[in-house]
Amino acid sequence: xxxxxxAVIVLGILGLAGGVIxxxxxxFMAVYEDPRIAEVTECLxxxxxxxxxxxxxxxxxxxxxxxxxxxxxxxxxxxxxADAINRIMGQAEGDRPSLRAYVACAGGENCGKRFDYQxxxxxxxxxxxxxxxxxxxxxxLGLGDCTRVCKxxxxxxxxxxxxxxxxxxxxxxxxxxxxxxxxxxxKTIASQPAVKCANKEKGAAVNKACKVGCIGCGLxxxxxxNGAIAVENNVAVIxxxxxxxxxxxxxxxxxxxxxxxxxxxxxxxxxVPEPKVL
Amino acid sequence: MxxxxxxxxxxxxxxxxxxxxxxxxxxxICPFLGVSKKLDSSVGMGLAVIAVMLIAxxxxxxxxxxxLDANGLGYMQTIIFILVIAVxxxxxxxxxxxxxxxxxxxxxxYLPLITTNCCVLGVTILSVQNYxxxxxxxxxxFAYAEALICAVGAGVGFLVAMLLFCGVRQRVENAxxxxxxxxxxxxxxxxxxxxLSFMGFGGLVENIINAxx
Numbered sequence: 001x002x003x004x005x006x007a008v009i010v011l012g013i014l015g016l017a018g019g020v021i022x023x024x025x026x027x028f029m030a031v032y033e034d035p036r037i038a039e040v041t042e043c044l045x046x047x048x049x050x051x052x053x054x055x056x057x058x059x060x061x062x063x064x065x066x067x068x069x070x071x072x073x074x075x076x077x078x079x080x081x082a083d084a085i086n087r088i089m090g091q092a093e094g095d096r097p098s099l100r101a102y103v104a105c106a107g108g109e110n111c112g113k114r115f116d117y118q119x120x121x122x123x124x125x126x127x128x129x130x131x132x133x134x135x136x137x138x139x140x141l142g143l144g145d146c147t148r149v150c151k152x153x154x155x156x157x158x159x160x161x162x163x164x165x166x167x168x169x170x171x172x173x174x175x176x177x178x179x180x181x182x183x184x185x186x187k188t189i190a191s192q193p194a195v196k197c198a199n200k201e202k203g204a205a206v207n208k209a210c211k212v213g214c215i216g217c218g219l220x221x222x223x224x225x226n227g228a229i230a231v232e233n234n235v236a237v238i239x240x241x242x243x244x245x246x247x248x249x250x251x252x253x254x255x256x257x258x259x260x261x262x263x264x265x266x267x268x269x270x271x272v273p274e275p276k277v278l
Numbered sequence: 279m280x281x282x283x284x285x286x287x288x289x290x291x292x293x294x295x296x297x298x299x300x301x302x303x304x305x306x307i308c309p310f311l312g313v314s315k316k317l318d319s320s321v322g323m324g325l326a327v328i329a330v331m332l333i334a335x336x337x338x339x340x341x342x343x344x345x346l347d348a349n350g351l352g353y354m355q356t357i358i359f360i361l362v363i364a365v366x367x368x369x370x371x372x373x374x375x376x377x378x379x380x381x382x383x384x385x386x387x388y389l390p391l392i393t394t395n396c397c398v399l400g401v402t403i404l405s406v407q408n409y410x411x412x413x414x415x416x417x418x419x420f421a422y423a424e425a426l427i428c429a430v431g432a433g434v435g436f437l438v439a440m441l442l443f444c445g446v447r448q449r450v451e452n453a454x455x456x457x458x459x460x461x462x463x464x465x466x467x468x469x470x471x472x473x474l475s476f477m478g479f480g481g482l483v484e485n486i487i488n489a490x491x
Contacts (some may be wrong), residue, residue: 003350006349006351007351007354010345010349010351010354010358011354011357011358011361014358014361014362015361018361018362018364018365019365021365021369022365022368022369022372025368025369025372025373026372029372029373029375029376029377030376031375031376031379120452120453120454122452124452125452
């Protein structure tokens with residue numbers, strides 16, 4: 001036999017054997033994958049932002065199909081995605097409160113400086129040096145790590161403090177995880193005020209650091225007609241399931257640390273607003 | 279026996295330090311640059327490379343001895359090795375997916391990436407080159423063991439290189455290089471410096487192990 005022919009035959013047999021082995025293996029060791037997982041993945045926004053709390057769009061789709069995870073969690077996809085998923089899964093539409101980010105700090109130029117920071121202009125780097133350059137060790141550093149990770153151009157640093165454009169925000173929560181201070185929080189869209197401070201220190205220390213910090217005086221809690229505010233760890237916390245948005249707290253706060261981030265004060269006898277669905 | 283242990287140890291440690299596939303022989307640069315951004319993905323990639331290198335060598339070394347060399351087909355080494363390794367990796371992937379889903383989740387995504395990676399192909403071909411002569415001198419078993427230990431050492435060396443470079447890269451990400459150096463250029467510069475540091479290991483392992491034995 002000519003060596004060329006022999007080589008071709010050897011290679012051909014090896015290739016054929018490999019092919020047969022693979023075909024048999026994929027036949028006998030096939031793993032059934034629900035076709036709905038692919039369909040649900042198609043419905044999602046595909047940004048892989050991680051806002052739903054899963055590793056990515058495909059992971060979330062798998063959780064919906066296999067574990068019956070709630071279908072409304074894709075914030076960028078919004079209602080359209082949730083409706084489409086519900087159709088695939090044959091489910092009725094559920095409640096879908098739309099959460100949006102807000103920055104629980106009004107510091108910026110109101111906040112003192114501990115030292116002049118000249119280093120790398122990222123919050124992560126600044127926060128790692130001697131507890132950060134700002135006098136308050138809980139507030140926004142204003143170097144814009146959140147601005148850089150936001151895929152929707154919804155958060156910007158204004159006067160030294162990050163500010164969320166809540167009409168552009170999709171509630172993906174990426175900024176809340178990247179912020180080294182954890183000062184970005186989520187709130188439903190409704191005419192309710194928000195506490196714009198996260199400083200857990202005692203009143204006197206807050207007073208020294210910041211002009212608009214919550215000193216934990218409790219005036220808001222005492223005056224709230226709905227009993228919706230409590231002071232926890234020297235910071236006021238609003239319970240949005242009780243708050244009807246009357247705005248008494250924002251008026252009474254001596255430091256103006258409770259502010260309106262959207263909407264306006266409601267009448268005293270207003271009902272607790274339903275979480276808005278977008 | 280002592281001679282054997284010394285030989286095996288020399289092969290193993292010189293594959294990690296002196297002849298490191300990535301940093302000294304410059305094979306497998308694509309996964310080295312591509313997957314070293316995060317620590318967990320570089321560990322996953324490194325472990326997958328160890329497994330694939332070991333299994334690939336375990337199959338290709340006897341294949342070379344008993345099929346190719348025995349029939350005078352040595353010149354078909356590259357194409358047959360590629361074919362065999364590709365089939366093997368696919369087979370491992372399917373088996374893992376079926377029987378060990380947890381391991382598949384950890385390693386599975388990296389397996390197709392290294393199906394015919396140059397460092398996997400390199401370790402199989404180089405182990406044939408380096409150790410096929412030992413078959414005549416010491417018998418097939420010894421040469422085969424040498425080749426397998428070489429493969430594991432090469433895989434561990436790859437993992438070490440990935441881990442080291444991952445650390446370097448995370449520092450580089452936090453630094454502020456000039457605009458034109460951002461991204462791949464500064465990565466390549468730091469890779470070359472990491473590689474330069476490994477040149478310092480030349481001749482080290484042989485001398486230490488010879489001194490010990």
